[in-house]
Amino acid sequence: xxxxxxxxxxxxxxxxxxxxxxxxxxxxxxxxxxxxxxxxxxxxxxxxxxxxxxxxxxxxxxxxxxxxxxxxxxxxxxxxxxxxxxxxxxxxxxxxxxxxxxxxxxxxxxxxxxxxxxxxxxxxxxxxxxxxxxxxxxxxxxxxxxxxxxxxxxxxxxxxxxxxxxxxxxxxxxxxxxxxxxxxxxxxxxxxxxxxxxxxxxxxxxxxxxxxxxxxxxxxxx
Ligand code: 5RP
Numbered sequence: 368x369x370x371x372x373x374x375x376x377x378x379x380x381x382x383x384x385x386x387x388x389x390x391x392x393x394x395x396x397x398x399x400x401x402x403x404x405x406x407x408x409x410x411x412x413x414x415x416x417x418x419x420x421x422x423x424x425x426x427x428x429x430x431x432x433x434x435x436x437x438x439x440x441x442x443x444x445x446x447x448x449x450x451x452x453x454x455x456x457x458x459x460x461x462x463x464x465x466x467x468x469x470x471x472x473x474x475x476x477x478x479x480x481x482x483x484x485x486x487x488x489x490x491x492x493x494x495x496x497x498x499x500x501x502x503x504x505x506x507x508x509x510x511x512x513x514x515x516x517x518x519x520x521x522x523x524x525x526x527x528x529x530x531x532x533x534x535x536x537x538x539x540x541x542x543x544x545x546x547x548x549x550x551x552x553x554x555x556x557x558x559x560x561x562x563x564x565x566x567x568x569x570x571x572x573x574x575x576x577x578x579x580x581x582x583x584x585x586x587x588x589x
Contacts, residue, residue, distance in 0.1 A: 370484025371448075374579030375399035377586065378446060378482055379406060387415040387440040388432070389472030390423040391447025392465035395482050397426050399446055404430025417442055419468035420533050437475055445476035449483050449568070449576075453492050456481075456573050456589055457549045461497030461566030464521070464532045470564055473572050481568075481576045488578060492549055495519070495540035496556070497566035502537055504561020509539070511559050517542040536563055 375398045382388070382403060390396060400423070407414055408431060416432040417440065418424035427434055447469055449458040458481060460466050473479045498518070500508045505520075512518040521538040523530040529537045546552055549567050556565035575588045 370579035373584040374482040377584040389442035389445035392420040393448040395448035420465040442476035456570040458568040467564035499563040
């Protein structure tokens with residue numbers, strides 16, 4: 368918890384009155400939003416936010432963020448978490464199944480900042496890559512994916528059967544083992560009809576990663 372808190376605390380200093388934030392999802396983003404909420408109250412800031420999930424929408428509302436969308440505003444900064452970050456700052460995201468809107472927000476934002484605790488740092492990406500799939504295309508996509516990785520349909524907790532994303536789709540967690548070439552895997556996943564989005568966020572999308580440790584945090588830039 369301290370790592371998430373320390374990373375969030377450092378990121379908080381980059382937020383200025385009147386900014387629009389692309390709000391990622393997950394527990395680290397929630398820690399950040401709670402801290403931002405305290406600043407909004409204390410300093411009377413007006414902060415706009417475009418949430419990537421119902422989770423971040425509710426956390427944004429609770430913390431006094433003015434919710435908006437990509438029609439009204441362009442995000443100045445996207446704040447998000449990640450499940451793994453490699454030594455070149457490529458990330459795997461989608462542990463919370465919000466990867467599609469998260470990637471759209473990252474692409475649409477002027478700057479992208481990823482907050483992680485140090486347990487997320489790895490030399491090479493190696494965890495299963497979440498892939499959001501249109502339910503209609505599920506059978507076809509599983510067949511295609513099975514020739515390049517081991518896909519597993521993500522099941523719900525507190526619900527039988529597959530989880531359904533905020534966009535009404537399935538998630539396949541795709542095990543590629545150690546990913547030597549994230550660019551190639553990302554491109555291949557993107558090329559499959561019925562794949563809505565994949566959880567590889569290439570470093571070209573990311574401006575900096577803030578890594579939180581037990582007592583402090585540091586910014587890693589490319
Ligand atoms: C959600 C995500 C999250 O950012 C990622 O899973 C990290 O979550 P947490 O901050 O809870 O560790 O990609 O889709």
